[in-house]
Amino acid sequence: MSDRRTFRWATTSTRLLAGTLVAIGFVVAVVTAVSVPWPTLAREPVAIAAAPAPSASVLVCTGGLLALGRELDDVGRVVTAAPQTVISGVEQGDPEPTAAPLIPPTADGTAPATTVVAEPADGARTDVAASGSSTVVADDLRGFAASACRPPLMESWLIGGSATTGAADLVLLANPGAVPATVQLTVYGASGAQVPAGGSDLIVAPATQIVVPLAGLQLGEESPVIRVTATGAPVQAALQASITRTLVPGGIDQVGAIAVPDIVQMVPGVTVTQNPGADAAPGAATVVRILSPGADATATVTASAVGTAQPVTAPTTVPLAAGIPTEVELGGLAAGQYTIVVDADTPVLAAVWQTTGFGEGSDFAWYTAAPPVEATSLFATPPGPTPVLTVANPTAEAVTVSVGAVDGTFTDEVAVGAGESASVRLVARSVFLLDAGGARVHAGLSLSGDGALAGFPVWPSDAAAQRITVYP
Template sequence: MSDRRVFRWATTSTRLLAGTVVSAVGVIAVVTAVSVPWPTLTEEPVSISAVPAPATSVAACDGGLLSIGREITDVESISLAAPQQVTSGVNEGAEPPEQTTLEAPGLTEGEGPAVFAAPPQDRQRVDVAATGAASVSADDLAGYAASACRPPLLESWLVGGSATTGASDLVLVSNPGVVPATVQLTVFGAEGEQTPPGGTDIVIPPGTQRVVPLAGLAIGEESPVVRVTAVGAPVHASLQASITRTLTPGGVDQVGALGEPQAEQTITGIAVTDRPGEEGASDAATVLRVLSPSADADARVRVTAIGRDEPALEPETVPLSAGQPVEVDLGGLAQGTYTVEVEADSPVVAAVWQTTGFGEGDDFAWYTPAPLVSVPSLFAVPTGPPPALTLVNPGSEPAEVSVSSQDGSYRLDLAVRAEGSLTARLSPRTVYMLDPGQSEIRAALSMTGNGLLAGVPVWPADAAAPEITVYP
């Protein structure tokens, strides 16, 4: 009995030992198989790289200065107070742009705003630049206005104007496309964000301009900001601002639209034309309007004279409530040209209002932010007072910038020191090419004369379409 019992234990132990050895060998084989590279089969997908055909460049203008209510029998009628003279051009060697005229209510054929279109040439995009200007001297409207013709946008912001007594401001929305656009006008004011009934589902037929009185959207608002959103087709939006003080016209301007809000806004080329003093227009005539559309924030405001490093005023931090515009008085500035920088905790829109004075024969202008220019870009200088080009270099390295006329007869090479600025004189009714070299630059035009004032930022050329990869 004992021998058989011993044999069974021995047999069992032998089986256990053999199983353990087999398991160990299996583990070693698996580990070895994992660690040793296995043969792989890869195949690159078929792809084709191509550059999309460039689109036609389009620039829509604001049109001439409009007057509302001149007809006694129709106080809401709109008429042309002064036509707009437009200076336009395209890249050197390209064909002249095609010009059309939009239809506008109350205006006869041919009196509407101009649209310039430049189709691509040899599969290369052709940039088009145009800027218009108009002057008027009448009992209900007086002053000088200049504005750049811009590509239409799906979203635009209008910072400027007023809907109080004495103001006759107009929101202008143009559709230079070939399909209808449906537009929503949202007003930001003292009560925050509102969509008035008069700003809902406005249909803009193709090839037309629609005029909406600002007072019909936000009556009584002192510091409105209007957001213009479009579906169906992009639109060109602008604001005509004018004021009358005790039956005396106090100026007129055409305010260009801003793109999307940004945390940093730089407004340059602001011209202060009167010296400080009790009777000086600069005492209370420089006002910054800023809005944080979607969040409470703090905005840091810095004012600097062109060519100087130290602030012209003590830097100020301004608290912002979401959806409510705030105005900051920047009065007390000496004669000269200035830059206003706004840095905020959230994206904002901003503009600066400047006037030559508050009496008969004075004018005002709304200065809007100047975007960064990093590629050679065309810009047009309008008719009117002698123009000045202001350049601001936000970088930490000096910028080598060239400004040359479209016909090649004039060239100006400028060195803008790091974080510095300068101003150069140009000629009216001329198209120029601004080349920032290897740097990024901000630029704006200022037109000042005897009781005349206007400012236009220089926008960068549309970037060429990047190469795309197609996988069949």
């Protein structure tokens, strides 16, 4: 072998050996890098907690009772049947609220819906409460109606009323804002959900209330539920329900909206004024209307007397078809105060219809489900019969609820056992503060007298502005 070939072989062998060593080193480095923890660098994003600038608290009161079809030459003309008296107030030390009328739907321009506005103070929103009542005695309308003034919402639900013969129900839409609102009414009935021609793209001008006859939406519907959807500006929705039986007026009511469906709907404070069969009437005096808007469901309905957790009758199990309202008659309830609970396996809406009778001089009320109240909240008692506050405790622990007038003239503590409800008599024309000490309760107000029945739930305060986190 020549020296040249020997040198070439040595050079090649050296390169192979070096390459092998480099490859082995690389593999060792990769294995080591995988198995040994690498140093990490974590940087927390900059976060700033800030409270939104407080805005005014705005409520809308439904206004006076309305009548339709009183004039033969103009059956579509809406006139005022009775004015509404409103009571409003805030906690002591807060700036007093102001009231302003909305443009009414009536031809005579009287008894309009009103806005109640409480301006913020010391960098915080002001909690405000208001309610109103009306009494009418006429050939076509008779009864007592009371309703709470509510904030406008982008979406709400009306459960109550009828579009059958004898009913003259009206959907009331109010826009307290500064820009127009476009509203769509979806009616849930025996045929499911429908958007009738008269309920599509309704324009509610700023500072205005409009009226839509329920019969013009779904004529003949016995058990309607209406979904109110607004764009552009939130609206306050309500329902005026009335009935005439063989030319005899049988009552009137103003029904407030429900904000959202829930799997448990509690209706505290339903007042039964007569014992079963007291007037030998063939109809049911207590009826529960339920809707599962999104899916088929099963619901259980129970009625418990105030002061006890045990149902007074056997619970009723009700199958619900999606989008179709169902009614359940609750017979055999003796005179007294009740809490009615609808427990379902999917979110539902519920309200209870109760009447004082079926003859001349009778009245009825729609009791809508009460949302949970945890924060200290205000509510107002309107003029009328002695108001009774019923507080229901769905928790497994007993709670003590404080109820006091904001002017300091009345205070009381109500002990509510686990799963029970309790009631306290209040005075009319006053504003009260409800404090459950952070416990989750439901509360409703009921007013009953001779030929008068009405009620509405207590809503939680929405005056507290929640802090938000900003990531710049």
